[in-house]
Amino acid sequence: MSVVRRLAATSTVLLPEHKPPGSRGVILEAALRLFAERGYVGASVREIAEASGVKPATLYAHYPSKEHLLAELCRVGHEEHRRSVRAALLNSGTDPRDQVIAYVRAHVGMHTAFPMLAVVANGELHALSAELGAATFELRRQSEQVLADIVQRGVDRGVFDVPHVWLAVTAIGGMGLRVAYWYTPEYELDAEQVADVYAEYALRILGAAPLNLRRETRGDSS
Amino acid sequence: MSVVRRLAATSTVLLPEHKPPGSRGVILEAALRLFAERGYVGASVREIAEASGVKPATLYAHYPSKEHLLAELCRVGHEEHRRSVRAALLNSGTDPRDQVIAYVRAHVGMHTAFPMLAVVANGELHALSAELGAATFELRRQSEQVLADIVQRGVDRGVFDVPHVWLAVTAIGGMGLRVAYWYTPEYELDAEQVADVYAEYALRILGAAPLNLRRETRGDSS
DNA sequence: ATGTCAAACGAACGTTCGTTAGTAATCTGC
């Protein structure tokens, strides 16, 4: 057995709305857990089948190949990310600072709520062939671009002061990505608090000008 | 072929001082490249041997198993990280702000100079058995603790103002980790500039009080 | 009872995996 797990989370694997009914859903969820824990190559079809309470042959009655399982998970993961970010931005104002808060809270929230989905969708995307991965890859590019556009608008409006826009995007995105690997519901802070703190860090990275209604919330979550 | 590479870098794989002489070194370097590009499970002994210009059986005259190859790479990676951070801290002052700059510059510098080593040492560590991975895992824990201690000292001295110490450590560490995946020498900024910008972002995350000699360097690298 | 159909099955396919035994080639020190 390994000395260190690939990710800390162990439960809440797949949302009901992402999970197909019947065996399809059971198999997909088992694949998600095993891909997250052992990686795509390290998880065998036989293990996935056994974890689903099904024989390996049955798996191929529901999915044409192991790779299609991964493709489905990557697609679901990135679509949930986009859905979550879009909903958050629709509920935020036009101020780039509010939008950054909304984006980072949604971004981090996705990685705390569905850590396995996030780990697989981001960390195993490279295992997909060009044909099966192209659509998902485009989704990821768009999500990055959304944040980049927000940051750029903030710089143009003078509310952000940042040495380098794209490096700020990679920094903010990167620190959020890592959350999926260490967060568990047993952590001393709940997901909401982690998201709030990371949103504050993002604003600090961006050198955000103080927002009258927000600044006093800075130190209240330690 | 995949639509997206696992990491962007393709060269400068292993430092001479990390590379054993003769075939041992050639094999280790080939293993590093293949582990970084395809993952530990995804890279086969036959591929590593072929990339080394050697037959599979020869590999076992130099390393007792495939896992020992990974263990060696994880160890080298984390020891280079510790060496780099230690050297940087010895050349920095006692002010926690200087120490954070030193740490982040070394941290990011390691991930730009040896992206493959960083990707393997961090991203494949979980594939090691408890026996082979314990020492390296302890190295990683110590490196994290070094940063945590610096941040805590800064908070105690009143030069940092941060909502949550450990979340700041994960954020700073996480954004640096991700650099190994996207940085290439062809990037618009060189490694030094990336490290400088990330060091600035780290200070911002920590809400660092202005340092007289430093503050005017904030916007000069965009 | 009989026919239909989706779902699951046992068994096996050819391939690749990490690894090893035994042997030939090459270098080192005298």
Added chain:
DNA sequence: GCAGATTACTAACGAACGTTCGTTTGACAT
């Protein structure tokens, strides 16, 4: 130029891989 050690080789091992084949099962409609 020979002995001993090192290095690399050919060939093969058992196990596991993703996948497919032909069949059986169980529920429901005729």
